[in-house]
Every structure is written in structure tokens, then in C-alpha cells.
Amino acid sequence: MGGDDGILELEEVEGVEVVYEMTDAGRVAKFRVSEETPSTREVDEDNDRDHTAENEGETPEDPIIVEEIPAFDSENLLPAWHKIPLHPKIMMALHEKSFHEPTPIQAASLPFALVDRDVVGVAQTGSGKTLAYGLPILHHLLSKPHPSFSRKRSLRALILAPTRELALQVSSHLNELLTTMEFSKKSPETETSGSSKPATKLPPHVSVAAIVGGMSAQKQRRVLDRGVDVLVATPGRLWDIIQDDDELARGVKNLRFLVLDEADRMIEAGHFAELENILRLTQRESKEDMISNDIEGRAGEDDDDEEETWAEIKDGLQTFVFSATLSKDLQQNFKKKRRFKVSKKHYERDEKPASTLDDLLLRLDFRDPNPEIIDLSPKGGVVSTLQEGKIECLSGDKDVYLYYFLLRHPGKSLVFLSSIDGIRRLMPLVELLNINAYPLHSQLEQRQRLKNLDRFRNTPNSVLLATDIAARGLDIPAVDHVIHFQIPRTADTYIHRNGRTARAMRKGFSMLMVAPDERRVVRALLSSVGRDEGEISEMGIELSMLDKLKERVQLARKIENAQHKVKKTNHDRNWMRETAEVLGVELDSDFVSDSDDESKVSTQKRKAKDRKMAALKAELKHLLSQPLIARGISAKYITSGSRPIVDDLISGEFNEAMLGLKKMEAGSELVSAKKKKKAKPITSVKKEEMEEEWAGITA
Structure with missing residues (x-):
């Protein structure tokens, strides 16, 4: 114990001294505030010095780390980027990643973003919007002194995204760019005033982290406790952490950069209520609020200092807003029947409904009085490298047409459905038909969602069955086809779905199954983007192949329905028993006896069902093993038949799943509406042939 009897682990507190007094109970330690306690003004001045040092990336006690930046000849190596004054390390990374020239949205927005202007950017999907706002942030942070290990990083940039997958993707892209940068292998020696220290390993110049739901909140809090420069987050999880973390709230309040990615989705009515609370933290305080919150510590300062402080408060925030669509008309739900009433006053004033951009200007506190608005969205919402087609069929036949398309045009296909139940119904069906398919929807665990995305990326001929959570922002390399198995409810969702293919000037194909x-919904969707239904051509279908595929699909449905009934019965019974055990309730004797009787009787039935199921699976396996041969192809001799396939076999241009059909891109079989109108009905063609034949006979 030493001299301080009964006291363990005293902590020295500045301005507080320990005083011992003798009492009847013995010597007692009491604490007294010293008269030499620093004034509130001195404390505030120390805080201001610390805050300034924090902004500069150093502390008053930390040594200044001087890092040698190697020269980079951007004029010769990256002539298209040379006019944009980016940090040399960024230029090196762009050259290493083979980004030889900026995309249109990058070329248009970067000059404004690098001179501290607020930017609102609208550009087609896959146009490089992530780097359009990411490069200015990295340029600013790399231009600051190198941070040290002893000082916690302060939050400088916040990027908000509507989905977990998009947030993780943005974080991954920025980190990939940072790791590509060529850091010096030998750490430079640190220099201090009056002393020199040996070379030490440098920490990363910029730290980027992602905070999303569905993953461990404790791990994410530990990452924040270590400190990050750039935080990519979804609003829900970020607000959950902010509520318990005052330091993070202060970091958001003093941001240098604020980014809203896919902004139109973020501000839809009824979505992301947490976003409103986060945006309030970034808003400027009024002069009255600032004075009321800070007047106690600055009572002795004169008016000039007060005005100077007001001018500096939060004026450095730079806001970036990017999306592929910023129109309220595109967000109208066309599946709901709406009646629009237009009053005479509204008609006379010629007032237009508020746009999404108007909502942004009201909700966001832009420091720039006139944010730079850059609209590079394509006409009709379709990029030039995207082909569109459609298949008109009955709802019950969509499974067969989808199966036909996947066999006829192999590749990476992203199939969009509007409901999770649709994915759960379709998933076992395509698995029974030996198609590599992976689900993606909101009710999957985050780990499983990421795993399925990774599998889809790495499997050449595969299918991703997804809801609209995969429609925005996801950059999946080389997606060949986007299939709208169920029609989207809004036009902006249709545009974003199509944006998963034909990215970065690659070819892509989009197909509507109508x-x-x-x-009526398709007609309304297209009219909202200024297009006509006749502009989308129909796909040509080999009807002989379709008939053969129907038998397979029908058999797979029987197997899936039988399996589903068994699973549902077992699930309901097990759920009843587990619930009764949890509640401590005894099940009715009738239920128990019925279940016991059923279990006795059902043993024989189960065996009979298993035999029937095995027979169905064997039949389906036999059908799947049979080759699909097109009409006119000889099954015995490849040189005979009305459609010889020798040349296709030799050249390798044959479809492996459908013998007799060539390898063709999906867009090469489109039948335009004009040709369809000119084509004569089958009955009239047969009639003309019969008349010609009869004329020849009589002649």
C-alpha cells in the first residue's frame, strides 16, 4: 500500500491534489481542486491546437514524418490524366491499373471537385462514378502529412450507400487503389526538432473501412476505435453505432467530405429514416446556436475573434451526390393504379412536381451556394452498348423460356425477380435442371450473400437469382445477360437493373419476359423514359427445342412440388412441437396420437413416396442425359439431314447444349417489330403455296 493506506491505483488528474485529514476513523484522503487550474479559455486553446494538429495529420508531440514522393511522368505515361492535378501516387496507381483515360463523368466532375466545389453527378451505370468522388478524397488525404502510430486518425470522409453490397464494393475499390500505390520500401527517417530517430515502419497513409449491417458490430466498433480516414457505411448500421459513440458523432459533425452514392434511392419516402438523423449532424449551426454552445469558454474573447470562429465553423465540408437516375417520374410505381387529379390552379401556373434534385437541395446543407450539376445520363436510360429484347409468353411458361434462354445463350446471366418467394420457388427448379444458380436476397445472412456473389463472379456459366438489392451499384465483371423474369415496378429500377451489364463500354444484353x-406495366415503364414499346424487338425461338424442354421442366416441377410438400409438413409439425416445449405447454392428446398413428401408417407411405420420387428423379436424369437435337438434324450421320452441321463442328461454332444450333450472341436473334408486321400469317402462307402448286398441276 505504501504511504497511501487503503488507496489503490490513483490516477493523476491535472488541477486536482490529494489532501489528507485526520478524523476519528483515522487518516482520510480528500480531493481538492487546485487554485492553479487552467482557465476554460486555456483549455479551449489547447483543444484548438490539438484540432489543428489533427487536421494536419500530426500531434504537437509527434515527429513530422517527411516522405519522399517519387516523380511520375504523367505527361507521357498518362496524357489524358495530365491536365487533372492529382497526387503523383494516384497517377501511379491509375497507370498500374491501366486506367489510361478518365471516363466522361470523371473528366467532367474532377476539375470542380479538386477546387472544393460541391458536385451533383448523374451518369449511366458503370461509368466510373466511384472514382469520380473517390479520387478527390484520396488526393486531399495524400496531400496531408503522413500520420503516425501514436495518434488516432480523425474521420475526414463519409460515404453513404443504400445497400450493404454497394458499401463493401466501394470500400474494396478504394482499398485496391491504395494498395496499388507504390509506397517506398525503405521508410524515411523521421525528423524532430533537435533530435533524430532511426527509421521506423510507416502506417498506411490513408485508412478506408466499411460499416454495414449483417456483420459483427463489435468488430466494426473496434475498427472505428483504431481510427479511420474514410468511412463507407449504410445509414442503418452507422446510426446504430453513432447513438452509442459520441466521438464518432463528433467526427461526423466535423467531416471534410460527405458523399451520397445512389442518392435517389437514399432519399425515397419511407426509406432510410436514419439518414435524416445523420444528415442533421452535418448541418451548419446557426450563429445563435454556436454562441450558446460555446460562449462559456469564450467569454473573454472579442467580437473579431468570434466572427472569425464563426466563419471557420464547418465551412470546409464538401458534398458529392452521385446517381444514375435523379427523376421522381422514374420512381413512380406503375403496378399500382393511380388516379391523377390536376386542379385548374396547378394547370394555370404550369407547376412541375418537385424533382429528386429539389429534395436533395432541401435535405443537404451544401456549403457551395451553387453546386455544380453534371448530367451525362443517356437518352432513354440505355447505354449504346446494350441490346434489348423481349419474350412474350404466359406467366406459367416463363420457366420454360428461361431454361431455353440459359441453354441457348450460355454465360453469366443475372435474373431479376421482384419477390423473395419467387427466388425460393425458382431456385430448386433450376438446380434440378443442372444449372449453376445462386440466390441473392435480403433474408440471406450477409456472409452467405457475399459468398454467393463471389461464386457467381468466379463461375463462367452461372446464374444469379436476385431481387432488386443487386440492381444498384454492384460491379460484377463480365455479366453477359440481364433477364427481367418479373417486370420491375419503377422505371429507375429498370434502368439500374440494365446497368449490371454493358458496363465500361462492354457489350451486354437485357431481356424482358412479358x-x-x-x-401495360412495360408500356408505362418505357413511356416514362421517352420510349415506345415497339423499339424493343422480340427474340427468335426454336419452337422444336422448346417442346423438348417443356417435358424436362414439367418433370422438375413435379419433383420440386413433392419435395416442398414433405418439407412443409415436417416443418409445421416440428414447429408445433418446438413451440410447445418453449412455452411449457403439453400438446393435445389427439395431436400426439394422430402424429403417432400417422408415423406408423406413414412409414409405408413414405417408402412408397420415396420410390416414386426416385423414379421421377431417374426419369429426369435420363432426359437430361439425352442430347437436344434441332429439327432437320440426322441423329445417325452428321453429313445428312436438311441442316448439315459438319462445318459448325469443325469450326467449333456449335452450341454444346443444343446440337444443330450455332453459337450466337443473344442480340443476334432479335426480330424487329417492323419485320414482324410485314411477316404473313402461317395460314395465308400455306394458302398461297397450295394455290401455286394447284396452278402448276393444272398447267
Whole structure:
């Protein structure tokens, strides 16, 4: 114990001294505030010095780390980027990643972003919007002195994204760019005033982290406790952490950069209520609020200092807003029947409904009085490298047409459905048909969602069955086809779905599967983007192949329905028993006896069902093993038949799943609406042939 009897682990507190007094109970330690306690003004001045040092990336006690930046000849190696004054390390990384020239949105936005202007950018999907706002942030941070290990990083940039996958993707892209930068292998010696220290390993110049739901919140809090420069987050998880972390709240309040990616989705009515709370933290305080919050510590300062402080408060925030669509008209739900009433006053004033951009200007506190608005969205919402087609069929036949398309045009296909139930119904069906398919929807665990995305990326001929959580922002390399198995409800969702293919000037194909009751919705979707239904051509279908595939699909449905009934019965019974055990309730004797009787009787039935199921699976396996041969192809001799396939076999241009059909891109079989109108009905063609034949006979 030493001299301080009964006291363990005293902590020295500045301005507080320990005083011992003798009492009847013995010597007692009491604490007294010293008269030499620093004034509130001195404390504030120390805080200001620390805050300034924090902004500069160093502390008053930390040594200044001087890092030698190697020269980079951007004028010769990257002439297209040379006019944009980016940090040399960024230029090196762009050259290493083979980004030889900026995309249109990057070329248009970077000159404004690098001179501290607020930017609102609208550009097609896959146009490089991530680097359009990411490069200015990295340029600013790399231009600051190198941070040290002893000082916690302060949050400088916040990037908000609507989905977990998009947030993780943005974080991954920025980190890939940082790791590509050529850091010096030998750490430079640190220099201090009056002393020199040996070379030490440098920490990363810029730290980027992602905070999303569905993953361990404790791990994410530990990452934040270590300190990050750039935080990519979804609003829900970020607000959950902010509520318990005052330091993070202060970091958001003093941001240098604020980014809203896919902004139109973020501000939809009823979505992301947490976003409103986060945006309030970034808003400027009024002069009255600033004075009321800070007047106690600055009571002795004169008016000039007060005005100077007001001018500096939070004026450095730079805001970037990017999306592929910023129009309220595109967000209208066309599947709901709406009646629009237009008043005479509204008609006379010719008032237009508020746009998404107007909402942004109201909700975001832009420091720039006139944010630079850059709109490079393509006409009709379709990029030039995207081909579109459609298949008109009954709702019950969509499974067969989808199966036909996947066999006829192999590759990476992203199939969009509007509901999770649709994915759960379709998933076992395509698995029974030996198709590599992976689900992606909101009810999967985050780990499983990422795993399925990774599998889809790395499997050449595969299918991703997804809801609209995969429609925005995801950059999946080389997606060949986007299939709208169920028609989207809004036009902006349709545009974003199509944006998963034909990215970065690559070719892509989008196909609509339209049932008779969906034609009205398709017509409304296209008209909202200024297009006509006739602009989308129909796909040519080999009907002989389709008939053969129907038998397979119908058999797979029987197997899936039988399996589903067994699973549902077992699930309901097990759920009843587990619930009764949890509640401590005894099940009714009738239920128990019925289940016991059923278990006795069902043993024989189960065996009979298993035999039937095995027979169905064997039949389906036999069908799948049979080759699909097109009409006119000889099954015995490749040189005979009305459609010889020798040349295709030799050249390798044959479809492996459908013998007799050539390898063709999906867009090469489109039948335009004009040709379809000119084509004569089958009955009239047969009639003309019969008349010609009869004329020849009589002649």
C-alpha cells in the first residue's frame, strides 16, 4: 500500500491534489481542486491546437514524418490524366491499373471537385462514378502529412450507400487503389526538432473501412476505435453505432467530405429514416446556436475573434451526390393504379412536381451556394452498348423460356425477380435442371450473400437469382445477360437493373419476359423514359427445342412440388412441437396420437413416396442425359439431314447444349417489330403455296 493506506491505483488528474485529514476513523484522503487550474479559455486553446494538429495529420508531440514522393511522368505515361492535378501516387496507381483515360463523368466532375466545389453527378451505370468522388478524397488525404502510430486518425470522409453490397464494393475499390500505390520500401527517417530517430515502419497513409449491417458490430466498433480516414457505411448500421459513440458523432459533425452514392434511392419516402438523423449532424449551426454552445469558454474573447470562429465553423465540408437516375417520374410505381387529379390552379401556373434534385437541395446543407450539376445520363436510360429484347409468353411458361434462354445463350446471366418467394420457388427448379444458380436476397445472412456473389463472379456459366438489392451499384465483371423474369415496378429500377451489364463500354444484353397482364406495366415503364414499346424487338425461338424442354421442366416441377410438400409438413409439425416445449405447454392428446398413428401408417407411405420420387428423379436424369437435337438434324450421320452441321463442328461454332444450333450472341436473334408486321400469317402462307402448286398441276 505504501504511504497511501487503503488507496489503490490513483490516477493523476491535472488541477486536482490529494489532501489528507485526520478524523476519528483515522487518516482520510480528500480531493481538492487546485487554485492553479487552467482557465476554460486555456483549455479551449489547447483543444484548438490539438484540432489543428489533427487536421494536419500530426500531434504537437509527434515527429513530422517527411516522405519522399517519387516523380511520375504523367505527361507521357498518362496524357489524358495530365491536365487533372492529382497526387503523383494516384497517377501511379491509375497507370498500374491501366486506367489510361478518365471516363466522361470523371473528366467532367474532377476539375470542380479538386477546387472544393460541391458536385451533383448523374451518369449511366458503370461509368466510373466511384472514382469520380473517390479520387478527390484520396488526393486531399495524400496531400496531408503522413500520420503516425501514436495518434488516432480523425474521420475526414463519409460515404453513404443504400445497400450493404454497394458499401463493401466501394470500400474494396478504394482499398485496391491504395494498395496499388507504390509506397517506398525503405521508410524515411523521421525528423524532430533537435533530435533524430532511426527509421521506423510507416502506417498506411490513408485508412478506408466499411460499416454495414449483417456483420459483427463489435468488430466494426473496434475498427472505428483504431481510427479511420474514410468511412463507407449504410445509414442503418452507422446510426446504430453513432447513438452509442459520441466521438464518432463528433467526427461526423466535423467531416471534410460527405458523399451520397445512389442518392435517389437514399432519399425515397419511407426509406432510410436514419439518414435524416445523420444528415442533421452535418448541418451548419446557426450563429445563435454556436454562441450558446460555446460562449462559456469564450467569454473573454472579442467580437473579431468570434466572427472569425464563426466563419471557420464547418465551412470546409464538401458534398458529392452521385446517381444514375435523379427523376421522381422514374420512381413512380406503375403496378399500382393511380388516379391523377390536376386542379385548374396547378394547370394555370404550369407547376412541375418537385424533382429528386429539389429534395436533395432541401435535405443537404451544401456549403457551395451553387453546386455544380453534371448530367451525362443517356437518352432513354440505355447505354449504346446494350441490346434489348423481349419474350412474350404466359406467366406459367416463363420457366420454360428461361431454361431455353440459359441453354441457348450460355454465360453469366443475372435474373431479376421482384419477390423473395419467387427466388425460393425458382431456385430448386433450376438446380434440378443442372444449372449453376445462386440466390441473392435480403433474408440471406450477409456472409452467405457475399459468398454467393463471389461464386457467381468466379463461375463462367452461372446464374444469379436476385431481387432488386443487386440492381444498384454492384460491379460484377463480365455479366453477359440481364433477364427481367418479373417486370420491375419503377422505371429507375429498370434502368439500374440494365446497368449490371454493358458496363465500361462492354457489350451486354437485357431481356424482358412479358406476360399478357404485364404489357401495360412495360408500356408505362418505357413511356416514362421517352420510349415506345415497339423499339424493343422480340427474340427468335426454336419452337422444336422448346417442346423438348417443356417435358424436362414439367418433370422438375413435379419433383420440386413433392419435395416442398414433405418439407412443409415436417416443418409445421416440428414447429408445433418446438413451440410447445418453449412455452411449457403439453400438446393435445389427439395431436400426439394422430402424429403417432400417422408415423406408423406413414412409414409405408413414405417408402412408397420415396420410390416414386426416385423414379421421377431417374426419369429426369435420363432426359437430361439425352442430347437436344434441332429439327432437320440426322441423329445417325452428321453429313445428312436438311441442316448439315459438319462445318459448325469443325469450326467449333456449335452450341454444346443444343446440337444443330450455332453459337450466337443473344442480340443476334432479335426480330424487329417492323419485320414482324410485314411477316404473313402461317395460314395465308400455306394458302398461297397450295394455290401455286394447284396452278402448276393444272398447267
